[in-house]
Amino acid sequence: MGSLLNFLIRYSSWFVFLIYVLLSCMLLFRSNDYQRSVYLTSANSLTAGTYEAVADVKGYFALKSINEGLEESNAALLNEVLNLKDELATLRAEVGDSTYAPRFDYVAAKVINNSTRRPNNYITIQRGSDDGVERGMGVVGNEGIVGIVNAVGSRTARVSSVLNEGQHYSVKLKDTPFVGSLIWKSGDPTVAYMTEVARHAKWHKGDSVVTSGYSTTFPEGIPVGVVVARVKGADDNFFTLRVKLASDFDRLSTVRVIRDELKSELDSLETFDFQENKVIR
Amino acid sequence: MKTALQLIVLSVVLVLIQLLICNNIVLFNVAIPIVFIYVIIWAPLWLNQSLLLTIAFLLGLIVDIGSDTPGMNALACTLLAMLKRPVFYAYMEHDDHSDEITPSLSSMGVWDYCKYLLTMVAIYCILIFSIEYFSFADVKEIAIMAGYSTAMTFLLLIGIDSLMKGKREKRL
Numbered sequence: 001m002g003s004l005l006n007f008l009i010r011y012s013s014w015f016v017f018l019i020y021v022l023l024s025c026m027l028l029f030r031s032n033d034y035q036r037s038v039y040l041t042s043a044n045s046l047t048a049g050t051y052e053a054v055a056d057v058k059g060y061f062a063l064k065s066i067n068e069g070l071e072e073s074n075a076a077l078l079n080e081v082l083n084l085k086d087e088l089a090t091l092r093a094e095v096g097d098s099t100y101a102p103r104f105d106y107v108a109a110k111v112i113n114n115s116t117r118r119p120n121n122y123i124t125i126q127r128g129s130d131d132g133v134e135r136g137m138g139v140v141g142n143e144g145i146v147g148i149v150n151a152v153g154s155r156t157a158r159v160s161s162v163l164n165e166g167q168h169y170s171v172k173l174k175d176t177p178f179v180g181s182l183i184w185k186s187g188d189p190t191v192a193y194m195t196e197v198a199r200h201a202k203w204h205k206g207d208s209v210v211t212s213g214y215s216t217t218f219p220e221g222i223p224v225g226v227v228v229a230r231v232k233g234a235d236d237n238f239f240t241l242r243v244k245l246a247s248d249f250d251r252l253s254t255v256r257v258i259r260d261e262l263k264s265e266l267d268s269l270e271t272f273d274f275q276e277n278k279v280i281r
Numbered sequence: 282m283k284t285a286l287q288l289i290v291l292s293v294v295l296v297l298i299q300l301l302i303c304n305n306i307v308l309f310n311v312a313i314p315i316v317f318i319y320v321i322i323w324a325p326l327w328l329n330q331s332l333l334l335t336i337a338f339l340l341g342l343i344v345d346i347g348s349d350t351p352g353m354n355a356l357a358c359t360l361l362a363m364l365k366r367p368v369f370y371a372y373m374e375h376d377d378h379s380d381e382i383t384p385s386l387s388s389m390g391v392w393d394y395c396k397y398l399l400t401m402v403a404i405y406c407i408l409i410f411s412i413e414y415f416s417f418a419d420v421k422e423i424a425i426m427a428g429y430s431t432a433m434t435f436l437l438l439i440g441i442d443s444l445m446k447g448k449r450e451k452r453l
């Protein structure tokens with residue numbers, strides 16, 4: 001208490017000074033319209049400036065979650081677009097199917113590991129069986145197809161990317177009936193080959209290559225790449241096209257796993273032995 | 282007691298001069314004489330700092346009430362009173378007797394007193410015009426007004442100080 005009193009006495013003139021300054025300022029800003037308006041506007045711009053700076057910094061930290069949110073909503077929107085297309089096609093065919101349900105569903109997933117320089121490249125994603133990911137599901141990026149899920153854990157899954165010598169994809173030239181098989185040969189991660197293209201198929205440089213939709217892995221029409229040149233094929237009845245891949249595998253950050261609601265039904269149908277009347281295992 | 286009386290009389294006289302005469306003079310549209318701050322400049326250094334602050338604040342407040350500028354002179358006077366010691370000791374040696382001085386031409390010497398007086402007046406003029414304009418956009422106007430008013434006030438206060446000296450000498 002004594003030291004507090006000493007402190008107060010010692011610095012009394014400063015306290016007196018502060019009190020008078022505060023009193024004067026109160027008088028000044030209360031009674032003078034001009035000074036008050038200047039004070040208020042400058043105070044407001046100062047506050048606004050501070051808030052803006054803080055928001056800028058905060059926004060920078062929030063970018064990651066915003067990005068994830070956008071990816072999720074993007075997947076949902078794409079899902080809706082494809083389902084609406086599907087529905088439209090169904091309606092156009094005038095099939096009054098009351099049990100209609102969207103066929104494809106998308107799960108957004110973050111890429112946590114990725115390789116492009118090996119003969120067989122794999123991508124690890126942060127979604128697993130807990131999120132409904134199953135082996136054999138197709139995976140697409142923002143630009144085009146990425147690969148097929150080939151191993152699933154509870155929280156993560158491994159995707160065999162397009163850059164995998166053992167993997168084949170059913171593709172076709174966009175807006176044509178000409179299908180082929182997409183393979184990749186070790187080396188350039190930006191180029192793949194569309195093989196087994198029928199000899200009479202018409203193609204032009206720059207034509208789009210899309211998924212054919214003949215499997216349950218990918219819906220029809222997902223971009224794969226563009227034709228850059230023809231390569232001489234081994235078989236005279238077919239030729240091979242060199243395709244520049246749409247996806248940039250070196251910069252994959254978020255992908256979407258495609259879930260086909262009809263997969264199990266189609267799979268069991270395709271393996272059904274009509275003579276024995278049972279599913280072949 | 283004598284100093285207290287002097288201080289009161291000086292305050293009353295200078296505030297009256299300020300309100301009745303000086304506030305109505307705006308020479309060349311730029312120079313306003315501010316004489317009442319002489320009380321703060323003249324106040325003896327041995328005067329308690331809190332007391333000096335109180336006197337300064339009240340002086341400013343009275344002038345504010347008289348000239349309808351609430352808070353402006355009160356704020357400037359309070360700040361000037363706080364700066365009095367630092368300004369004084371910027372030009373005078375800090376020794377055992379320096380605290381007994383009442384700043385004037387005779388006690389400080391012409392050169393030192395002029396420097397002290399000019400600094401104090403300039404500080405006050407810059408403060409009061411800055412508070413009045415209250416905007417960095419008007420720096421030029423503030424500088425012109427403060428410059429001319431400082432010059433005019435300085436000359437007037439030198440005159441007042443000489444009168445005070447004359448009075449003191451007559452009494453002696």
